[in-house]
Amino acid sequence: MLSSTRPTRRTAARTLQATAGVAAIALALTACGGSGDAAEGESGDDSPITLKVATFNNFGYTEEVLAEYTEEHPNVKVEHVTAATSDDARANLTTKLAAGGEGLADIEAIEVDWLPELMQYPDLFTDLADPELDGRWVDWKVEQATTLEGKVIGYGTDIGPEAICYRSDLFEEAGLPTDREEVAELLGGEDATWEDYFAAGRDFVKESDAAWYDSVGGTFQGMVNQLPEAFEDAETGEPKPLADNTEVKDIYDEITASVEDGLSAGLVQWEGDWDAGFQNDAFATMICPAWMTGPVEERAGGVEGWDVANVFPGGGGNWGGSFLTVPASGENAEAAKELAAWLTAPEQQSRFFESAGTFPSQLEAQDSEAVQAATNPFFNDAPVGEIFATRAQTIEGAPFKGAHYFGIRDEVTNALNRVDVTKSQDADEAWDEAVQKASALG
Amino acid sequence: MAVLTPQRSAPDSGAPQRESRRIGFSQRLGRWDVKLSPYLYISPFFILFAVTGLFPLGYTAFVSVHEWSLLGGQGDFVGLENFTFVLAQPTFWKALVNTLSIFVFSSVPQVVIAITIAALLDQNLRAATFWRMGVLIPYVVAPVAVSMIFGRLFADQYGLINAMLNTIGLDSIAWHGDRIASHVAIATMVNYRWMGYNALIFLAAMQAVPRDLYEAAVIDGAGRVRQFFSITVPQIRSTIIFVVITSTIGGLQIFDEVRLFDSIGLGGPDQNWMTTVVYMYDLAWGDQHSLGRASAVAWMLFILIVVIGLVNFLVTQRISSNAAVKKPKRKSTTGGNA
Numbered sequence A: 001m002l003s004s005t006r007p008t009r010r011t012a013a014r015t016l017q018a019t020a021g022v023a024a025i026a027l028a029l030t031a032c033g034g035s036g037d038a039a040e041g042e043s044g045d046d047s048p049i050t051l052k053v054a055t056f057n058n059f060g061y062t063e064e065v066l067a068e069y070t071e072e073h074p075n076v077k078v079e080h081v082t083a084a085t086s087d088d089a090r091a092n093l094t095t096k097l098a099a100g101g102e103g104l105a106d107i108e109a110i111e112v113d114w115l116p117e118l119m120q121y122p123d124l125f126t127d128l129a130d131p132e133l134d135g136r137w138v139d140w141k142v143e144q145a146t147t148l149e150g151k152v153i154g155y156g157t158d159i160g161p162e163a164i165c166y167r168s169d170l171f172e173e174a175g176l177p178t179d180r181e182e183v184a185e186l187l188g189g190e191d192a193t194w195e196d197y198f199a200a201g202r203d204f205v206k207e208s209d210a211a212w213y214d215s216v217g218g219t220f221q222g223m224v225n226q227l228p229e230a231f232e233d234a235e236t237g238e239p240k241p242l243a244d245n246t247e248v249k250d251i252y253d254e255i256t257a258s259v260e261d262g263l264s265a266g267l268v269q270w271e272g273d274w275d276a277g278f279q280n281d282a283f284a285t286m287i288c289p290a291w292m293t294g295p296v297e298e299r300a301g302g303v304e305g306w307d308v309a310n311v312f313p314g315g316g317g318n319w320g321g322s323f324l325t326v327p328a329s330g331e332n333a334e335a336a337k338e339l340a341a342w343l344t345a346p347e348q349q350s351r352f353f354e355s356a357g358t359f360p361s362q363l364e365a366q367d368s369e370a371v372q373a374a375t376n377p378f379f380n381d382a383p384v385g386e387i388f389a390t391r392a393q394t395i396e397g398a399p400f401k402g403a404h405y406f407g408i409r410d411e412v413t414n415a416l417n418r419v420d421v422t423k424s425q426d427a428d429e430a431w432d433e434a435v436q437k438a439s440a441l442g
Numbered sequence B: 001m002a003v004l005t006p007q008r009s010a011p012d013s014g015a016p017q018r019e020s021r022r023i024g025f026s027q028r029l030g031r032w033d034v035k036l037s038p039y040l041y042i043s044p045f046f047i048l049f050a051v052t053g054l055f056p057l058g059y060t061a062f063v064s065v066h067e068w069s070l071l072g073g074q075g076d077f078v079g080l081e082n083f084t085f086v087l088a089q090p091t092f093w094k095a096l097v098n099t100l101s102i103f104v105f106s107s108v109p110q111v112v113i114a115i116t117i118a119a120l121l122d123q124n125l126r127a128a129t130f131w132r133m134g135v136l137i138p139y140v141v142a143p144v145a146v147s148m149i150f151g152r153l154f155a156d157q158y159g160l161i162n163a164m165l166n167t168i169g170l171d172s173i174a175w176h177g178d179r180i181a182s183h184v185a186i187a188t189m190v191n192y193r194w195m196g197y198n199a200l201i202f203l204a205a206m207q208a209v210p211r212d213l214y215e216a217a218v219i220d221g222a223g224r225v226r227q228f229f230s231i232t233v234p235q236i237r238s239t240i241i242f243v244v245i246t247s248t249i250g251g252l253q254i255f256d257e258v259r260l261f262d263s264i265g266l267g268g269p270d271q272n273w274m275t276t277v278v279y280m281y282d283l284a285w286g287d288q289h290s291l292g293r294a295s296a297v298a299w300m301l302f303i304l305i306v307v308i309g310l311v312n313f314l315v316t317q318r319i320s321s322n323a324a325v326k327k328p329k330r331k332s333t334t335g336g337n338a
Helices: A009-019 A024-032 A034-046 A063-072 A086-098 A112-119 A139-144 A168-173 A180-186 A194-207 A216-224 A246-260 A272-279 A290-299 A333-343 A346-356 A363-367 A384-393 A405-420 A427-440 B004-012 B014-064 B081-087 B090-121 B128-134 B143-153 B160-167 B179-207 B211-219 B224-235 B237-251 B276-285 B291-337
Strands: A049-056 A076-083 A107-111 A155-167 A211-213 A283-289 A306-309 A318-325 B066-069 B073-077
Touching: A049 A086, A049 A333, A063 A076, A063 A333, A076 A086, A076 A333, A086 A107, A086 A112, A086 B276, A107 A112, A107 A333, A112 A318, A112 A405, A139 A155, A155 A168, A155 A290, A155 A333, A155 A346, A155 A384, A168 A180, A180 A306, A194 A211, A194 A246, A216 A246, A216 A283, A216 A405, A246 A405, A246 A427, A272 A290, A283 A290, A283 A318, A290 A306, A290 A384, A318 A333, A346 A363, A363 A384, A405 A427, B014 B066, B014 B291, B066 B291, B081 B291, B090 B128, B090 B179, B090 B224, B090 B237, B090 B276, B128 B179, B143 B160, B143 B179, B179 B224, B179 B237, B211 B224, B224 B237, B237 B291, B276 B291
Parallel strands: A049 A076, A049 A107, A211 A283
Antiparallel strands: A107 A318, A155 A283, A155 A306, A155 A318, B066 B073
């Protein structure tokens, strides 16, 4: 506002009016970044542009929110396209990037899991670094999307702080406490370990027909996400030989032992059987990143008893979360950058948490009233905002995930599934095959 | 004249020659017109084919001898390294065996059942069009939708088929755990989709079979089954060859059904139902991002299809040569009529 060359009363008044809106800070930000954009903004006024935003699943980007942006920037029309799954979005993005960027949206949402492969080619993306936005996000979220040279390829949207979701009704039948604070204590409280978690499970399955957790894949994901350098050396980016990787082997052994004791429901996440398992009381707990509450509710409709315990074994953990990127091939990169900054502003993100359950990566949004006071009626009115905000604070940083991460992780997950789901191999055979296959990647 | 002629012929020598050349050219044009224009008229297809078929084929070969990352693009020339890498992978061979197994489970019953359905539809039925359109409905249903529905049927723990097996006292089948069971499940989806389509092709061929042949057979006392094997099958031989070859090509390229058989779409934790095409996809778009290796697989798959196509052709040719005795007879009679 101050940078405006001719601050007349009228414009000042108009600006004031607009600032009074919900998106006060966002507007101030865009106006502050203004002086440079002023010339461009004016030429932009003459030439209306359409910005395309491509996301997947549910980011909470409703028509109303996007229309608000158009109200503030009359020359910008925002078009939103959604892919059904992140895999579809990933295939679309990588294919089009490979083809030179033709047909990409101005803003492409990406999941943290694709970052390692995209970070190898930072030139494909516009540098979004902006000193104005310092301190907007939790540090590790920004680090994830920052290259060694300091280029920022994406603005953080949400993160996935993990808690434990559980079925209080099944707990009751098995004679375990049902209250979410008592359950948190049962699982180990503040310094819960995976041993506590599996021990509680062994007690549970003795008294119940249901299994303790849903899938080895999800459990492994939760555990391995806590290793700072799971499969690769953070310094060199070189893969560690899986055969000598004792940290991962320990996790593997812990999980396969729990499979032996009947703790696993033998399901694979996102599969038809997993969906049906929710309706058939197949399992009593699962690892619950903030965004998982949505999918659980979708599948467990009509099942009463789901709740969230404010506890997570082995310290804090993050699972998933996304970023908004601006592909370098776009024509309106500057305008797209501005929109991406607006969409990831704390005000917007706390609204998206309410509408879509995506937990904000922005510090200010995490502390906001809207997030802190949020409850989830499906999970027995659990104060999910508060729970996940506490969980988020226990996350120490992001684990190192390089170009080899997913290839190796998938081999170990496959090995676990061979033991638990298809039961085609015993734990040792499956591990040996994983070691062999991981060494063949490359 | 004797003096003049050479004189005149000298400067004019060009003229008659040129004239004759002109005539020759127009004649040649005319000849070209007759000989070349048919090719010119059908050339759009071949030009399109060259652009959309031949060029990618050649380019794939080019990519397959390079290190080529999906995002990074062309790398170093590596010769046949991609081929040797892929051939050394147990996953490749497993995928190949899966492909052949799923192909056998799908193509064979598919052709047999399609021909049976066609024979039934060829009878005098009430509301024939209704039934004929009915068999085509599965073909219209999107493969993704088919996979979703069959995914629920073939679920391991809470699937419809296993629930039915349990109610009649049989054990559940591990559709995603047992290798052969998973192949049968995938082949079922493929068959469901293509059976009606092939049946209609067979039906069209059957309707072109002269009815007097059947009348003659009835007079000779041939039953329905005998008519089917002695008249229908030999008469639609060329259509059978066509269907066998197209379903072979399709059967070796099964992709959608495999991708959607579980949530990850890479043939399960054991790669028990990963096909070669899915393996190729995984190499390029999966964790390896190697278009070079994927292109190597594409070429090997191409060669495999050509080989199997040839075997197919020879086998079906052999079948048809059983009827070779009839063939010249027919030709001679038509020749006689003409």
